[in-house]
Amino acid sequence: MTSAWTLRETLIVAVLGAVFAALYMGWVQIWLIAQAIIGPLSMDVFMGFWFVASIVAAAIIRKPGAALGAEVLASAVELLLGSPGGLILVLSGLIQGAGAEAVFAATRWRNYSLPVLMAAGVGSAVFSFAYTWIRFDYGALAPGLLVAMFVLRSVSGALLGGFLGKVIAEVLYRTGVLQGLAIDRDKRTAALA
C-alpha cells in the first residue's frame, strides 16, 4: 500500500472536514451554553469533540497525515465559510491534528484499534492543553485546577474524540460508502485471516 494520497482520499477528507466544520460550529453554541451554566471547566469537558474529525479521517484513510490533514482542512473549511474565528481555528486545528498524528506516527501508522484511537484523542488533548497553557497563561493557575482541567480534557479527548470517532467510522463503514478505502481493505483482510 502506497503512502501517497489518492484524489478520492483527499476529497473525502476535505468533505468530511466540511461536515465536521458544520458540527463544530454547532458544538460551539452548546459549549457556550454550558460555559454559562457550569463555568470555566466546561471547555475541557467539551474539547474532545473538536478532535473527532482527525480520528474519523485517520480510521478511514489510514495513511500518514490523515489526522493532521483532516483537522486542518476542517478548520480551513470553517475559515472559507466565513467563520469569525476561522484563523485562530486553523492554528488550533494544526496543533490538535498534530497531537493525534503523533500517536499514529508512534505506531508507524499501522494500528487503528480502539485503544490507539482513544490514545490519539488524548494526544490531541495534550497538544491543545500545551497550546492553551501558553496562550492563556495556565502556569499561573492553582495546581489542583490544572490537574482537573488536564484530566477532564484527556478523558474528553479519549471519549468524545477517540471513542466517538471509532463509532462514527464503524457506522459509516456499514453504510458501504467506504468501499475501496484502507478501512475496507483492512477489514476484508482481517475477515479472510
Next chain:
Amino acid sequence: MLKRLNPLTVLAAALIWIVATTLVFSVAFQSGALILFAALILVLGRISPARLLLLMIPFALFGFGFFTTNVLFRQENAEAVAVFSQSLAESDAARGGLILFLRALAGGMISLFFALSIEPVALVRALMAYLRLPPRIAYALFAAVEVVPDLAATAHQIRLVEAMRAGRPLRRFPTPGELFRMVVPLMAFAVRRAGRTAIAMEARGFRADRPRTLLRVPGFSRLDLIFALALVAVLGLGLIFA
C-alpha cells in the same frame, strides 16, 4: 477597501498580530490591538458597530471564562487577596484575568478582521500561486465548500422524510435527536459526493503532477505595502510602549 488587499498580506499581518498578542502580557497592548482592529473593521470594512458586537459575543464569553478562572483559581490564595488587598480588582489575579479576557477578545477581533477582509476563494488561489499550496488540496477545499449548500439541502430532505414517516408537520427547528440521526447519513452523502467528484476531476484530466496555469490570481499593489508597513510600525510602537 480591505477587499482590495492581497489576501496573503492580510494573512501575514493577522498572524504577526496574533503571535504578538499571545506573547505580550499587558493590558495596554491587548487593549490597543483590540481597538486597532475594531477600528479597521468599522472604518475600512464598513461593518456596523451592532454587527461587530454581535460577532464578538462568542469571543467575549470565551474570554470571560478565562477571567473568572483566573480570579477564582490563580495560584495566589484568593482569601489572602481579599484580606491584604484593598479590593479584588487590584489583585494580580484580576489583572491577569483581565489581560487574558482582552487577549481572547483581541485574538477574536484579529481573526474577525481577517474573515471580513478576504475573499476565501482568492485566498486559496493566492496560496496556490505564491506559497505553493498543492492544487490537489486547494481544489479539494473548493469541492468541500461547494458541498456545504448540498449538505443543507440533504439535511432538509432527511427531516422531511422523518416528518412524513411520523405523520407530523416539519418542525421549524430540528430537535437534538433529529440532528443526531442526521450525522451519519450526511457524512455518507458527503463521502459519496467526494468519490463522484474525484472521478469527474480525473476524467477531465486533473493531475497533481502537471504544470498548470491559474486564473484571476490576486496581485500585490502599493496598497499592500502601505498596509503592511503601517501595521508593522504600529506593532513596533505597541511593543515599545507595552
